[in-house]
Amino acid sequence: QPQLVESGGGLVQPGGSLRLSCVASGSIFSRSAMGWYRRAPGQGRELVATITDGYRTLYGDSVKGRFTISRDNTKSTVYLQMNDLKPEDTAVYYCHDLKWDSWGQGTQVTVSS
Numbered sequence: 430q431p432q433l434v435e436s437g438g439g440l441v442q443p444g445g446s447l448r449l450s451c452v453a454s455g456s457i458f459s460r461s462a463m464g465w466y467r468r469a470p471g472q473g474r475e476l477v478a479t480i481t482d483g484y485r486t487l488y489g490d491s492v493k494g495r496f497t498i499s500r501d502n503t504k505s506t507v508y509l510q511m512n513d514l515k516p517e518d519t520a521v522y523y524c525h526d527l528k529w530d531s532w533g534q535g536t537q538v539t540v541s542s
Contacts, residue, residue, distance in 0.1 A: 431456035431531050433524045438536030441514055445540070449509040451524030451533055458505035461528040465498060465509045467520035467538075475520075478509060479527065491517070514540045 437449040449465065464479035476489045478498035486498055497510040507524060519540050524533040 431458070431461070431526050431529050433526060433531055433533035435522065435524045435533040435536040438522060438538045440539045440541065442542050443515060443540055445514050446510070446512045447514065447538060449511070449522055449524075449536060449538075451507045451509075453505045453507070453524075453526060456526065456529060456531075459502040461526045463498075463500060463507040464525040464527055465507070465522055466525055467518075467522045468535075469517075469520040472520075474523075477522065480507065511538070514538075516540050 431453050432455050433451050433453050435451045437447060441447055460482055462479060462481045465477040466474050467477050468474045477492055478496055479487045480498045480500050495513045500507045521535040521537050523535045
């Protein structure tokens, strides 16, 4: 089972940007599809974005055009660039290895003025 460690969360004003990172270890990262999910207070888990081992991407409707997922296999890292952040993007963001069904511990993103 790979281990996933997220970083990059924090407090940002509406309209601002953040970049999340997730470093994987313990697996052949390049062979895994990876994803970002989030859970807002009192809400269920929501798909944010996924990227396959072939670099195909998929986005949740609420983040299309604002967020970009990418990966660097040389660093075993998947990124989530978040632009034009809105208060409704406030959540704990989790990294997920779809091949191994492994999850990171989550990183808090808070969008508030």
